[in-house]
Amino acid sequence: MLNKTDGKGKAQEETLPPYLSILNAEQREAVFHRGNPLLILAGAGSGKTRVITTKIAYLIREQGMDPRSILAVTFTNKAAREMAERARLIDERAAYAMLRTFHSFGAWFLRRNGTLIGLNAGFVIYDDDDMSSLLATLMEGASMGEIKHAAYGIARAKDFFLSPEQPELSLIDHRETFRSLYTKYEERLRQIGNVDFGDLIKKPVEILRTYPEVAERFKNRFRVILVDEYQDANIAQFELLKELCGPETYVCVVGDDDQSIYAFRGAEVRNILEFPDRFPGTDIIRLERNYRSTAPILQTASSVVSHNQDRLGKTLRAERGNGKNPVLAFLPNQHEEAAFCAHLIEESVRPAKERSTGEKPPFKQASYADWAVLYRTNAQSLGFETEFLRRGIPYRVVGSLKFYEREEVKDALALLSFLANPRDEVAFRRVVNKPARGVGNATVDRIVREATEGPLAEGNLSAAAQRLKAVLAPKARAGIEAFLGAIEKGRSVLDRGVPEVSDEGASLKSLKPQEPGNVHAGEGLSVCIVHLVQEAGIVDYHRTHDEIAGNQRISNLQELANAASLYPASFGGLLEFLEHLELDRSLEDPHGKEGIQDMVTLITLHNTKGLEFRRVIITGMEQGVFPRDDKRGENLEEERRLFYVGATRAMDELYLSSCTQRRMYGRTALMEPSRFLMEIDRTQLRIIGSPPRGYAPRNPSRPAGEQHPPPGTWQVGNRLFHDDQGYGSVVEVQETPEGPLVRVCFDTGKELRFFGLKQRKRITKIHEER
């Protein structure tokens, strides 16, 4: 598939190598560009990855650039891998360029330069859960929600490059308690010697600013810096980019403001809008030729996103020309929705001759892999999975694999983290008394205090426990010994590089590989993991504890061990493995049966970025599902961009489905069609099923939506049913600045007040029409 080129490039074209001649004029201009900073505004499907990879290869091949002086950053590991692969296909030397995600670059940087700010190179990266666990130890008596909220606030603060002492912190949370909590958290994290995700960006910037000689080194090393998906960069990442750019550095960023879907995580669209101001002299190149989708698909995607105010605005041209109109299907409930998807897929995959529909030839024979089912939340995948399983449709679920969130996996990782860093309080608390060894909370607190506040406050929990052993109760003492013994065994594996031949080790070898309920050592680091989980009693714990899921859990541990077999059984190997796990949790999905490649893709809208499929179904087009709650209206624009991203994944066919009823948390709720559906010109759609009352055609004179008052408004006298309290009636409605306060008198005589009484919680409004 060759791109069109304009006339004047013809002469030049003939002398160009094929990898350059396939580019269109704008793409080529972007590849050849040099000198000033460059901003490439690349619409969906306009070949932006091709431009970046080609540019890398071109710099090496034609400009004689040393690949090691090229840094290219992306946001996802998948994108980084793909980029590396494609660049290498053009020129093998691209393998020596540094292609990483922002976070993996930060980790790489800190392992080498962290000591400057007192960070030991053996640090472990804390994920959001670890962050919350640590915060929990600082917020006694706080509820889970408060802890999560605080964790979110601190993470955002770091995204915006805000330290505890900065006044702007009040923009995230104005309370003084938040500031002091952030301070305490930072202090504690420093003591432990670990970092969180935000630190991976923020700390390198601080080092580069404090140590000019380090900054100089980096500015000399990286002569070219390329950033992909720049619209997803947060403030801290922008600062990092600035610190890495010297006067001689060539910087090129690629992005699309309409595809910015990570504001909730601190992404700052203004980064791309204001790039020309921040990097004076910036040249801008627009890539607006779309090579992926047919015109109606592009039209549908554009019409929704064009309702946004905050955008640069662009015109995508469909190089593929016209095609089928998108289909909008109204369905009674999500079971029918799953059946509808399954039916569509089955029909398309069946050989054309078997079909007896009125379809006119030529038939387009599809394969399962041509299809993707998109949804807003991971929870929605379940319905499709059951239906596809029942019908024998092969599928794979992308993302959502909560492999690393499983208890047994987290236990094993905590053991490894503690082995890597004996100051890791979070890991210590998790596994020191698992299985129960008589080491209770009181003992744990005592050990932590000894480690952090004692005369020898070096933070090492192993050493502190060792010191306290003598004065502990016999039970606790034996437990501590068992735990420390297991850690020691693990360490000896790392030091020696070979497993110690203990009794357990010997019996391990005698076991048959298939014997259930045991974890087997393979090679490298997996040996260490096997020893640790076995010695620490995690295997036995899960085997005996849960008879039903036990075997599955053991095999999960086995899988974790297998993943580690590629890493050397050394301290360095351990760090590498942990870092890989923290930064890239995508892991090849183990669910997918070997050999079967032809599968339908089930995926969240967010996860589809950068992918493409011949046929795409966007499901759950309902208010409250997609878009999700728009109480503040602020997220609405981002939800529109999410629709734009999802719709532009489709090459040939796009389907949208909307349910009138949906079961959510065990309760059936009536749904309104997504307002996005009203934003698409009806004549462009093929509508299946009967449109519900809420689906009003777009009226040019007056914007749709809001005609119906939202349900859930309460009046005195309304009858209702409460799951726990039974029937009752509203006796008072009071408007407060934070919403309606409803007083309900139940038939039992009990009176309760409810704040923001919402339907579809555990309360059902009863309509007394007859």
Place this chain on the structure above:
DNA sequence: TAGTTTTAAGTTTTT
């Protein structure tokens, strides 16, 4: 302190 049972509460998106 450990392991049970009961009760309540909450459901985005991810490096």
Place this chain on the structure above:
DNA sequence: CTTAAAACTA
């Protein structure tokens, strides 16, 4: 419907 926190018993 699933998960987590609190409460309770041995």
